[in-house]
Amino acid sequence: MLALFADLDRALALQDWVYEGLAGENRPELFGWQVVADEHDEVQGENPRLLIGATRWGLAETVRRIHGLEGLCIAAHVDRQAHGILNQLGFIPPDPPFDGVEVSWRVPLSEARARFPEIGDLPCLTASDAHRLAEIGRARTRLRLASPALGELRLALRGEAGRGILPS
Numbered sequence: 123m124l125a126l127f128a129d130l131d132r133a134l135a136l137q138d139w140v141y142e143g144l145a146g147e148n149r150p151e152l153f154g155w156q157v158v159a160d161e162h163d164e165v166q167g168e169n170p171r172l173l174i175g176a177t178r179w180g181l182a183e184t185v186r187r188i189h190g191l192e193g194l195c196i197a198a199h200v201d202r203q204a205h206g207i208l209n210q211l212g213f214i215p216p217d218p219p220f221d222g223v224e225v226s227w228r229v230p231l232s233e234a235r236a237r238f239p240e241i242g243d244l245p246c247l248t249a250s251d252a253h254r255l256a257e258i259g260r261a262r263t264r265l266r267l268a269s270p271a272l273g274e275l276r277l278a279l280r281g282e283a284g285r286g287i288l289p290s
Contacts, residue, residue, distance in 0.1 A: 124196040124224060125188045128272040132191040139187060143177030163255055181207075185218040194221040194276060199251050200238060201225045214240050222279050226251035227261030231290040245279040245287060264288040 127133045147170050148156050156169040179187070188195040197207045197220045207214055214220065222245035225234045231248040235241050247263040266286045267274040277285035 123184060123188070124198045126194040126196070126272060126275070127191060128193075132193060136188060136191055136193070140177055140179070141171060143179045144171050144173070144175060145178070146172035146175060148172050148174075181215070182218050185220065189218070194272065194279070196221055196247065197223045197244075199224060199226040200241065201229045201234070202251075208238065208240055214242070214244065220244060221276070222247055224249050224251075231263065245281075247287065248290070264290065 125133070125136055127136070150156075150168075153172070153174050156171070156173050157165045158167045158169055160166050177184075185195045197214060200206045200208050200214070200223045203209055214223065223241050224247045225231065225238070227248065227250055229237060229248070231246060234246050234248070248261045249263065250258050250260045252258045252260070264287070265275065265278045266284065266288055267278055268285070274285060277283050278287060281287075
């Protein structure tokens, strides 16, 4: 899931909640280093939590928590063979509702609904699915917004007030 918030405090509140649900500590010799890097890609430290594991929080509970913090919740990379909701569940549950779905750079946005009919009427975005700085920007979604703000993105996902997702 991709959770988007208007401010850092809400994002950190969700992070604290997710951390509460994680069990175990990372073992770098087995799972690799989990570094904390700054905006210049300089390592600032290490996260000792076992981030490769799942939280004890369920899907519905997590979506409700994100919405409770006034965030947007998007099902990430639904096209991926691993770690996407379609691969894990085989469908996208209607409740609680996602604000949209995202396909990775591997699927052109214009083909997403035909290739993944499970998306249904949910707003569909595409993104880089970047795990490294050099991967940022290899895919993008064009939006009609009045400003770069979370409220504007919310309107675009809903297709309200003249906002929307533009054809790719």
